Amino acid sequence: MSTGIILCGVGGQGTVLASKLISASAMESGIPVMSAETIGMAQRGGSVTSHIRIGEGVYSPMVPLGGADTIIGFEPGEAVRMLPYLKEDGAAVVSSRVVIPVTEALVRSGYSSEVMIGHLREHVGRLTVVDTDAAVREIGTAKVLNIILLGASIAAGALPVTADMLMEMIERRVPKKYAELNRRALEYGLDCAHK
Amino acid sequence: MHREFLMGNEAIALGAIASGVDLVCGYPGTPSTEVLETAAKYRPEGTYVEWSVNEKTAMEVAAGAAYAGARVLVTMKQMGLNVASDPLMCVEYIGVKGGMVVLVADDPGPISSQTEQDTRTYAGFSKVPCYDPSTVQEAYEMVQEAFLLSERYGTPVFLRSTTRVSHCYASVDVKDAGEYLEHAAEGFVKDSGRWVIFPRLANANHKKIVERNSALSDVFSDDPINKVYPEENGSRKGVATGGVSFGYAMEARERLGRMRLFKVSTPYPFPEKKAVEFLRGLDEVLCVEELDPVIEQALVYVCGKFGLNVRIRGKLTGDVRTAGENTVDSVLEDISAFMGEPVSRKAVSGQPELPVRPPVLCAGCPHRASFYAVKTAMKGKKAVFCGDIGCYTLGNAMPLDMVDTCLCMGAGLGIAQGINRIEPDTSCFAFVGDSTFFASAIPGVVNAVYNKADMTLIVLDNSTTAMTGHQPHPGTGITMMGGSGTAVSIESVLRGIGLGFVETVDPFELDAAVGAVRCASALPGVKAIVFRSPCIAVSKGRGPASVSPEKCVGCSRCIKELGCPAISMPDGKAVIDTAQCTGCGLCSRVCPAGAIGGEE
Structure with missing residues (x-):
């Protein structure tokens, strides 16, 4: 049996680090992992997706359509874009804040968080929406959004890793001076379900 | 043996190190780049690693080292193999003494390339044996097999990867350092009958290669990897x-x-x-x-x-x-x-319209300022802007719309000259990045000077190879061996070729930048402007700009002129995303109301 996880967002939001933290945590627990990242041109503000598959009997890192147990959306529109990958009983943990593309700033189509979150509420039974503006107000920066979302995903029972293991992996990979900020972000995310 | 979580490209590098690789060289290109970076990071004592100026030179450096009995790994993406094809086709005829593995990463899709060419086809064309791993673990093992095969049969060997192998991460069983093969290169032994390619030798070796590959077909049939x-x-x-x-x-x-x-x-x-x-x-x-x-x-x-x-x-x-x-x-x-067993799938209904997200130049990118300066200077004049391969290809996007052509590395120079030959009244510009300048633009400049072309070369020097993840290049003088090498000056190269007009300008000094372009375009012959300002990823920003809501008149000129991803206009007033803004100040120069200033 394997678990499929998709992280999606916009280039520069920290999906790759989040994906590595999940994978490293699972591996540290002795479970085989495969993952695939978007690297290259799309990282410049394009849609980015990480696929992670955890467990035995996996031949490739790519999650099939309808094969994701969890979608972690760093941007609500990107979560909607990846929704066909979610299993019927799958969970989605999504940031409420939209990233307006330059094209939208030029030609307005009325892209909004409300419409995206509304669509997600309609189609996802197990949905956690993280109020990113509130989170940034409390934490002080949007740069740890990835860690907040991972915390919220653990709280939602949507990740096969523990918060302690994840924190250990963060400490191994992130410069020491940012460890405390990341710890606060993780704890904020873990409490998200109750906010 | 122990287990590590590795990217495919990391596994390939570690597999080469486990094979006792003596030299690793290559040129950056997605999805191949991390192989060489990893080899440099874990380089054992005595192993030499370099970013070569381009793939052709890398292939030649690799061939020379393999002639001297070294085990070599040369890395590139599929487009790079075209650049390296001349030495590759010949070295297959000459053969090698030390194991020579040519890692080429193909890009199906394509995701970050101009073509969907297939290195397996190149293998048949060049007669070079080819391994095609399907997982990270296989990539790790096959690079080691490739070294053994190369040395046993005296031929270069392809390890062909694709994006989903190169950029896949997986739990991989890898050797401990104590299990690595040790290798000492014998050195170059002079033998002109072996190392000097002449028609007669080529004819004799052609026959041997065909016979060898016929035998290898049987060897591969017995190999359990098939x-x-x-x-x-x-x-x-x-x-x-x-x-x-x-x-x-x-x-x-x-x-x-x-x-x-x-x-x-x-x-x-x-x-x-x-x-x-x-x-x-x-x-x-x-x-x-x-x-x-x-x-x-x-x-x-x-x-x-x-x-x-x-x-x-x-x-x-x-x-x-x-x-x-x-x-x-x-x-x-x-x-x-x-x-004959069709699968059905449930579709998600009523999906709302989603924004398109084409890749864009980063907020604060100096290329935006450079393109804007040229655009401003040439407004209303008949001009063609020939682009090239790198981050600055993204200058094609609206609203900048400053890339009229893009073909392959260094091609903008020749294309600008060709268009100008047919349309002499058009001002033809070629834009080329600093790494691309060294990799493949210099012959184009020589051609322009020699043939008395009329064109303006714009070198976008951001002090790094940005698109592939910030590798050093000859202009930086930084090498993969840790110490610093010799920085090659772009201006000196241009002056040495014979250009009379070579100006270096910081593109964020907008007036000076526009002035330099006007001056260059008015002169006959071959002129060059070097726009020098570092990539935002390798330099510190000045702190974000902010918009005064009282002064902002909501004209959206900042957005419509520059297309900076940090600026949006949610409620009729411009807003700057402080997380993205580097404080480059370009928007404050285009704001007619003086509403954009420095840090809050």
């Missing part, structure tokens, strides 16, 4: 596959019933005897592969050669699509249609 998975469903239909598509096909096989499956790990020379074993008793075969129908054509050939009556289906028969990346879902669909 494998026939027997059928458990009693069907006379089989699937042939290789590379990353193997994984997708195996997942489809688990779902649809286990049909006979042929995994081809060495597409060239093709393991013919193993293929016959696979084909016997089958009526039909579906070939599942990305890019060219290499396996498909080989199987058609094997059927003809061995008189087998099996129908081979795939891209050539219109059964699967001919272009683009395979996915786990496309392969499931293709195989299920072939097996």
